[in-house]
Amino acid sequence: MAFPKVVAFDTDWTLWQNVTTNGVWGKGPGAAAILEDNMNHVNAQTIQDKSNPQNVSIQVFGDVSRVVNDVLKNGAQLAIVARTNKALSDRALYYFNTINPADNKEESIIYLVKYDEVVDEVKTKPFRRITGWSESDPMDMLHFDDEALNNSVRIETGDYIHPVSTYSRYTQLLPAVTFKLCLNKEGLTWDIYQQAISHWLRVKNLTIPANPSAPPERRLIGYSGLSTAWINRVNVEREGIVDPLFPYRWGYCLYITDDVGIAEFFRDWELREGRESYVNEVWVRDYAVWARLNKVWIPENSGDLPQMNNMNWTAEASGQNQEARDRTIDNKWGVKAPYVMFSRHHWMPGMPIPQPQRMTEMMVYTQTHRALIDVVTLTNEKTAELVATNRTPVPFHRQIQEWNITVPEVTKAEEPEFFKVDTQGTINFLQPFVARPRLANGFRELDISKDANIRFKSTMMYFTREWTDVHVIAWDDTTLYSAIDDVFAIAPGNLQYLAGEHMRNLLVNPNDPATVRVEFDRPFPTPPKVVAFLNSLDLDKSKGWRFKTSATDIDVNGFTLHIETWGDTILYSAQVGWIAYPEDETHIFSTSVNTQEVRPSNQPQATQSKAITFRDAEFWKKPDVFVALNSIDIDNKANLRVRAYVDDVSQQGLTWHIDSWSDTVLYSAGASIIAFNP
Numbered sequence: 086m087a088f089p090k091v092v093a094f095d096t097d098w099t100l101w102q103n104v105t106t107n108g109v110w111g112k113g114p115g116a117a118a119i120l121e122d123n124m125n126h127v128n129a130q131t132i133q134d135k136s137n138p139q140n141v142s143i144q145v146f147g148d149v150s151r152v153v154n155d156v157l158k159n160g161a162q163l164a165i166v167a168r169t170n171k172a173l174s175d176r177a178l179y180y181f182n183t184i185n186p187a188d189n190k191e192e193s194i195i196y197l198v199k200y201d202e203v204v205d206e207v208k209t210k211p212f213r214r215i216t217g218w219s220e221s222d223p224m225d226m227l228h229f230d231d232e233a234l235n236n237s238v239r240i241e242t243g244d245y246i247h248p249v250s251t252y253s254r255y256t257q258l259l260p261a262v263t264f265k266l267c268l269n270k271e272g273l274t275w276d277i278y279q280q281a282i283s284h285w286l287r288v289k290n291l292t293i294p295a296n297p298s299a300p301p302e303r304r305l306i307g308y309s310g311l312s313t314a315w316i317n318r319v320n321v322e323r324e325g326i327v328d329p330l331f332p333y334r335w336g337y338c339l340y341i342t343d344d345v346g347i348a349e350f351f352r353d354w355e356l357r358e359g360r361e362s363y364v365n366e367v368w369v370r371d372y373a374v375w376a377r378l379n380k381v382w383i384p385e386n387s388g389d390l391p392q393m394n395n396m397n398w399t400a401e402a403s404g405q406n407q408e409a410r411d412r413t414i415d416n417k418w419g420v421k422a423p424y425v426m427f428s429r430h431h432w433m434p435g436m437p438i439p440q441p442q443r444m445t446e447m448m449v450y451t452q453t454h455r456a457l458i459d460v461v462t463l464t465n466e467k468t469a470e471l472v473a474t475n476r477t478p479v480p481f482h483r484q485i486q487e488w489n490i491t492v493p494e495v496t497k498a499e500e501p502e503f504f505k506v507d508t509q510g511t512i513n514f515l516q517p518f519v520a521r522p523r524l525a526n527g528f529r530e531l532d533i534s535k536d537a538n539i540r541f542k543s544t545m546m547y548f549t550r551e552w553t554d555v556h557v558i559a560w561d562d563t564t565l566y567s568a569i570d571d572v573f574a575i576a577p578g579n580l581q582y583l584a585g586e587h588m589r590n591l592l593v594n595p596n597d598p599a600t601v602r603v604e605f606d607r608p609f610p611t612p613p614k615v616v617a618f619l620n621s622l623d624l625d626k627s628k629g630w631r632f633k634t635s636a637t638d639i640d641v642n643g644f645t646l647h648i649e650t651w652g653d654t655i656l657y658s659a660q661v662g663w664i665a666y667p668e669d670e671t672h673i674f675s676t677s678v679n680t681q682e683v684r685p686s687n688q689p690q691a692t693q694s695k696a697i698t699f700r701d702a703e704f705w706k707k708p709d710v711f712v713a714l715n716s717i718d719i720d721n722k723a724n725l726r727v728r729a730y731v732d733d734v735s736q737q738g739l740t741w742h743i744d745s746w747s748d749t750v751l752y753s754a755g756a757s758i759i760a761f762n763p
Contacts, residue, residue, distance in 0.1 A: 089263070089285055090225040091215060092156045093164035096174050096203070098231035099267050101143040101181075105173035113137030121176040132180055143177060146272035150183040153194055155278070158186040162219060164200035166211050166228065171203040212262060223261040224292065224452065227285050229277070231267045233404030261323075261455045263288050266408050288423050291374060291456035301371035306479055307341040307447055309367055309460065310352030312360040315339075319460050325451035329400075331358075334392040335383075335426060336407045339454050341367050341447040343481045345471040346437040352468075353435075364468040365460040375457055379424040380490040381414055384499045385431065385443075389413050418493050423452050427481055427490060429500060437472075443500070445481045474520050475549040483511075483554055501560060511552050512572050515709065515763055518550040522574040525584040525662045526555065527618030527713025529571050529756065530728040534564035539630055539725055542621035542660065543570040566724075570620070573664060573711045573759060581667050583607075588621070588660040589648040604643040605665065612639045613665045616675045617646060618713035618757045620662050625655035630725055633716035633755065634661040635677070662713075664759065672762040674702035677715060678741050679755035686718060686753040691745050698738040699760060707734055708760040712741075715757045720750035729756035 097104040111123040113136030125135045127142075134141035156163055167174060178195035185192040195201070200218065202211030216223060265281035267273055311319075318325060325337055333340075342348050348364045355362035369375040383390055390413055393406045411422045426448040432441050449458060463471070482503065485492060497504040514522070524545055533539055540563040544556045553572055559565035575582045583605055589597050615636040624630050631654040638645040646663065650656045666673060676697065680686075683693040699708075710731050719725050726749040733740040741758060745751035 087286060087289055088159040088282070089161050089227040090221040091164055091200070091219050091227070092161045093166045093200075093202075093212075093215070093226065093228045094273070095228075095230040095232075096165060096167040096177070097169055098270050099167075099229050099273055100149050101145045101177065102270070102272060103141075103143045105143065105169045105177060107170050110134050110141060110170075110173055111136055113141075120170065121172040124173065124176050124180070126180040129182065132177055145177075145181045146274070148275040148278070149181070149273055150194075151275060152273055152278045153183040153197070154186060157183075157197060162199040163194075163197055164215055165198050165203055166200075166208055166215075167203045168205050168208070169203060171201075174203045175201065224263075224288060224455070226262045227265065227281055228262050229265050229267060229273055229281065231270065231272070233266055233401055233408050261288075261452050263452070284422060287379070287421060288452050288456075291378065291423065291453060302373065303368050303370055304372040304375070305366055306369055306375070307343050307367045307481070308345050308348035309339065309341045309365050310348040310350065310355060310362060311365050311460065312355050312362045314360070316363070316365060316460055316462055319454060319458060323455040325454070329395055329403075331396075333395050335428065335448045336393055336403075336410065336450070337395070338448045338450045339367075339458065341449060343445050343447075343477050343479055344438075345468060345476045347444045349468055349472060350433075350436055363462045363465070365462050368459045368461060369457050370459060371457060376488060378453065378457075379420050379422075380427065380488055381418055381420040381424055382427040382485070382490050382492045382496050383414070384493070384496045385429050386499065387495060389417065389495075418491055420491050423450060425449055425453060429503070443503075447481060474518075475551070476521070478549055480554055511554055513552045514550075514574055518574070518576055520577045521548060521550050522576055523582075523584055524548060524553060524575070525573045525586075525664050526570050527620045527662055527711075527715075527757070528568060529712045529714060529730065530567070530569035531714075531725055532566040532568070533559070533725045534566065535626060535721060535724050537562040537564065538626045538657070539563065539622060539624040541565055541568060543568075545572070569728075571711050571713050575664075581670070583613075583665045584663065586620070586660055586662050587646055587648070588658060589656075590658040592623075592657050599649045600645055600647050602643060603646050603663070605641075608641045609665070609667060610641065611668055612641055614668050614670075614675055615639050615644050615663055615665045616677075616757045616759055617661050617663045618715050619659070620713075621658070621660035623657035623659070624650075625657065626721060628653040628655050629721050630654065630717060630719045632656070632659060634659075635715065636663060661715075671701075671703045672705070672708075674699040674708070674760045675758060677755060677757050678743070679716065680743050680751070680753045689720075689750050689752050691749075691751065692742070693744070694740055694742040696733070696738060696740045699736075702760070704736040704760070704762050706762060707736055708762050710734055710739065711757075711759040711761070713757050714754060716753070716755035718752040718754065719745070720752070723748040723750060725749065727751060727754050729754070731758065734760070 094100055111117060111120050116136035117123050123135050125133045127133050131142060131144050175195055179193045181194050182191045183194055185197060200215045204211060263285040265277060267277060352362045352364050390410055393403055395403045414420050428446055429443040430446050431443055436444060438444060492504060526543055526545060540561060541559050545553050548554060555570050557568045557570055575584060587601060591597050617634045617636045619634060622632060629652055631650045631652055633649055635647045636644045648659050648661055680693045683695055712729050712731055714729055717727055726745045726747060729743045731739045731741050743754045743756060
């Protein structure tokens with residue numbers, strides 16, 4: 086089994102109870118002039134101050150001998166890295182023994198220490214020396230300590246003074262050393278030691294190629310607005326940054342977004358602070374290793390996971406916050422460090438998203454980005470191009486399954502509509518647009534259980550000039566078995582076409598009217614063609630399911646939109662989409678069809694179809710066809726099952742079909758059809 090090359094220990098409250106710092110020992114009557122000569126070895130576990138035995142003593146923790154023996158047995162080099170009195174520490178390590186695995190004889194621990202770095206300086210410096218002497222990478226080192234502020238060994242090189250620290254000394258920083266905190270002055274235990282070795286093995290696994298016989302696959306995972314100092318730390322020094330003057334709410338780490346526009350927002354924030362900054366692509370060097378890495382999507386607002394207030398806290402408080410977060414994520418959701426963390430971030434003024442929409446963020450901690458991450462700096466011109474044409478190529482919520490992200494129920498409950506996605510898919514446009522298109526969408530197939538209310542909707546939160554991400558959502562106790570959502574994409578330069586949506590919400594406003602006047606953003610020269618279709622519905626399960634939408638009274642300035650039901654149907658809400666285009670456009674055809682063109686509604690049957698021609702429309706090739714439901718009348722005693730589709734498409738016409746199946750009783754249904762040459 087792999088094992089660290091160097092295992093280092095702090096001393097006070099890590100190896101033994103109480104301290105060996107200056108100003109404590111040798112202060113009683115008759116004290117020896119040589120400080121360490123005041124130590125009296127009482128027994129195998131205890132050392133007292135000869136000059137003050139009742140008040141000054143240390144006791145080695147019970148598992149220390151066993152731990153040190155195991156470290157040596159596994160071939161690791163033993164280091165002491167502490168900020169205390171070296172003479173007292175060395176004398177204590179001389180009195181405390183372990184079994185030397187080389188000869189199975191008892192021996193003073195001090196004689197087994199390879200690197201005795203007890204010195205009152207930032208721990209960066211002794212670890213740097215050990216790195217050089219041992220020729221070991223910091224990721225092959227493990228350090229035990231009782232102060233959480235020292236967990237910054239995982240982050241950064243160099244010295245900094247925390248502005249509100251209660252400690253007069255600097256905190257120590259070194260990248261990628263695995264750190265284990267000895268909690269609550271209980272010292273080093275065998276259980277803590279085993280946990281630390283397991284943690285180190287998971288860190289080590291980050292550097293092991295998934296397929297050593299093949300070159301690793303690089304892949305883009307997101308974007309980040311970074312200062313040049315951060316860019317250098319990630320790509321050159323392979324370190325993080327501890328910056329107490331900038332907010333890091335989830336700890337000191339690399340913050341990544343899936344939205345180039347959001348990365349641009351944070352770049353501009355850095356620029357306002359006077360730091361040269363750019364938007365960067367974030368890449369993983371080995372995607373297979375990335376995919377197997379532990380990941381968790383945490384709730385933004387949870388009492389279990391308080392956010393770090395590093396700008397106002399002491400270094401110790403910030404360190405304890407990170408340690409508590411690691412323990413909570415492990416204990417509550419079974420995700421062990423090292424992990425990648427995801428969260429939703431509340432809206433902030435200036436963010437390029439509608440208020441109160443939230444953005445998505447990813448947090449990658451130093452050991453992970455040291456092992457796997459590179460950033461590629463974009464010019465401001467390239468950033469602007471991506472914002473306009475390809476803003477969210479890797480939406481994080483679409484990667485939940487592929488990246489194996491754990492999403493706790495408390496996270497889903499915080500934003501159910503974002504996470505409660507029953508079906509999702511990507512629609513690739515027939516050819517890329519020059520910029521992001523305008524989109525309209527409607528359902529053409531539904532299969533929903535009768536045992537709860539009929540609730541469904543579709544959203545397109547993320548789309549680029551090449552594809553759109555479509556989510557079909559059901560909520561509460563509704564069971565959605567399947568659905569097909571059709572998308573109509575309008576080129577950004579095609580200003581003759583208009584599209585929009587309207588919701589009738591009787592839950593919010595019981596008097597919300599069934600008809601509403603829709604005004605166009607700009608007038609047409611002549612009254613246009615207008616097509617309406619369904620993209621969200623909420624009906625009570627106890628009555629028949631009836632709904633229809635249509636457009637009437639069309640003129641150059643707008644039209645009347647109908648969102649209606651009839652009979653005993655109980656409608657809670659419905660949303661429809663619409664598309665308007667010039668009536669003299671030659672390469673497009675639209676119509677509304679209904680099963681009642683084939684048979685009356687009181688003679689329900691499962692399948693019906695009809696051939697139609699495109700009349701005066703001219704197509705230079707077989708057209709593409711958009712199909713979406715615009716009405717239903719279905720019995721509520723069986724599941725709601727309806728499907729609209731077309732076949733036999735040619736330049737002259739097509740055949741439409743509107744079907745149900747199994748025991749569903751379909752009285753009638755209608756669909757809107759648009760045939761077009763893009």
